[in-house]
Amino acid sequence: MALITEGRLMDQVALVTGATSGIGEAIARRFGAEGARVAVVGRDHERGEAVARSIAEVGGTAQFFAADVTSDDAVGSLVRAVLDRFGGLDIVVNNAGLSVPGNVVDTAPAQWDALFRINVRSAYLVSHHTLPHLLACGAGSVINISSEAGLKGLKDRAAYCAAKAALVGLTKAMAVDHSPHRIRINCICPGTVETPMVRRLIDSDADPLAMKKAFLQRRLTPHLGSPEDIAEAAVYFALPGNGYVTGAVLSVDGGSLAR
Numbered sequence: 037m038a039l040i041t042e043g044r045l046m047d048q049v050a051l052v053t054g055a056t057s058g059i060g061e062a063i064a065r066r067f068g069a070e071g072a073r074v075a076v077v078g079r080d081h082e083r084g085e086a087v088a089r090s091i092a093e094v095g096g097t098a099q100f101f102a103a104d105v106t107s108d109d110a111v112g113s114l115v116r117a118v119l120d121r122f123g124g125l126d127i128v129v130n131n132a133g134l135s136v137p138g139n140v141v142d143t144a145p146a147q148w149d150a151l152f153r154i155n156v157r158s159a160y161l162v163s164h165h166t167l168p169h170l171l172a173c174g175a176g177s178v179i180n181i182s183s184e185a186g187l188k189g190l191k192d193r194a195a196y197c198a199a200k201a202a203l204v205g206l207t208k209a210m211a212v213d214h215s216p217h218r219i220r221i222n223c224i225c226p227g228t229v230e231t232p233m234v235r236r237l238i239d240s241d242a243d244p245l246a247m248k249k250a251f252l253q254r255r256l257t258p259h260l261g262s263p264e265d266i267a268e269a270a271v272y273f274a275l276p277g278n279g280y281v282t283g284a285v286l287s288v289d290g291g292s293l294a295r
Contacts, residue, residue, distance in 0.1 A: 040095040043071025044275055049122040051075040051115075053105050053162060054132035056083035058231030059181060062263030063129055063270045068096030070271060072127065075118045076100045105132050105158035115165040124173070127274045128166045130159035130203075131181040135237060140194045148195045155199040159206060167210075170219050179273045180207045180223045181266070184254075184289045187225055200225075204285055211283030220282040222273040227254070227289025229261040256291025 040046075050067045054060035056078035068074045068091035076091075076098055078084045084100035091098035099121055103114040119125060134154040136147045159180055170176030185193055186200030207223035214221060228234060228251040241247040251260060269288050272278065287293050 038095050039097075040069070040071050043069065044271065045127075046071035048072045048126040048274070048276070049075070049118070049124050050127035050129065050274065051077060051118055051125060051162070051166065052129040052131060053077045053158060054181075055129075056080045056087055058233055059226065059229060059263045059266045060129070060131040061087050062267040063131065064098065065091060066264070066267035066271055067127070067274065068098050069094065071096070072274075073122050074098040075122065077103055077105065077114065078132075079104060105162055106153040108161055111158075111161040111165050115162075115169070119169065125166060125169050126173075126176055126276075128162060128170075128176070128178045129181065129270060129274075130162055130179070132158045133181065133183075133233075135193070135196045135233060137192050137237070138194065139192055142192070143195050151195045152199050152202075155196075156202045156206070159203055163206075163210065167214065167219065171214065171217050174218050175276070176219045177274050177276075178210065178219065178221045179270055180204075180221070182207070182223050182225045182285070184225050184227045184287060184292050187285070187287065187293060207285065208283055215282040218279070220273070220279065222282060223285045224266060224269050224273070225285060225287045225289065226266050227261055227287070227292045229263055229266060231263055234260075254292045254295065255289070256294060259290075261288065261290060 050072045052064045055064040055076040064074050076088045088098040088100040104110045136151050180203045182203040183200040185197045186204045211221040238244045238247050
């Protein structure tokens with residue numbers, strides 16, 4: 037098997053959280069195909085090892101790192117391990133996420149807290165521990181994965197909308213703070229993407245067909261998005277040559293915001 041010797045992300049090291057399935061997996065695979073060395077981060081050992089193997093099988097370089105990205109100590113250890121393994125770090129993708137249905141009356145405090153830990157605290161902690169290295173190197177790209185829910189209100193998604201809006205705000209604040217030091221901070225807001233999490237959400241609804249129809253009705257496209265659609269956007273933000281792109285919030289949502 038030949039190793040990948042050319043690609044738009046050659047010589048880059050990328051850390052991707054929530055990379056054991058869905059959008060994170062697609063980003064990890066795409067970065068690997070573009071020549072990046074990929075730290076596949078998640079909690080599911082079996083799936084994580086499978087993603088790393090799949091990248092290696094097509095000539096890429098990847099390793100799975102098991103970590104609870106809501107734990108300060110665990111994230112600190114993760115970043116040190118990635119630096120030890122790959123000798124550097126250039127790209128950080130904060131993708132770990134969770135969706136909980138419900139309005140503010142229905143959402144239990146424990147659900148609210150869990151959702152913010154996974155969606156927002158994880159992005160803060162990973163950024164907190166990786167930015168000192170990027171700043172010392174004088175270059176880097178941080179990509180936060182938010183959602184269309186961070187830009188508009190969605191029915192029965194109060195906690196999710198609030199958490200994803202927090203990621204948009206965090207992106208802009210980080211861009212203001214760190215862009216002068218050549219660290220690019222950007223955000224992708226996917227619309228409904230057919231990931232395992234979304235399929236579970238649809239299947240658990242009282243009327244799955246009606247829920248999928250509602251998702252489609254928010255689009256201008258006749259189909260939902262794929263994880264690969266979001267991976268393509270992540271490559272754009274990761275490219276070292278895109279030095280003028282920072283503080284951007286990109287909607288990849290089938291035209292949902294245009295409706």
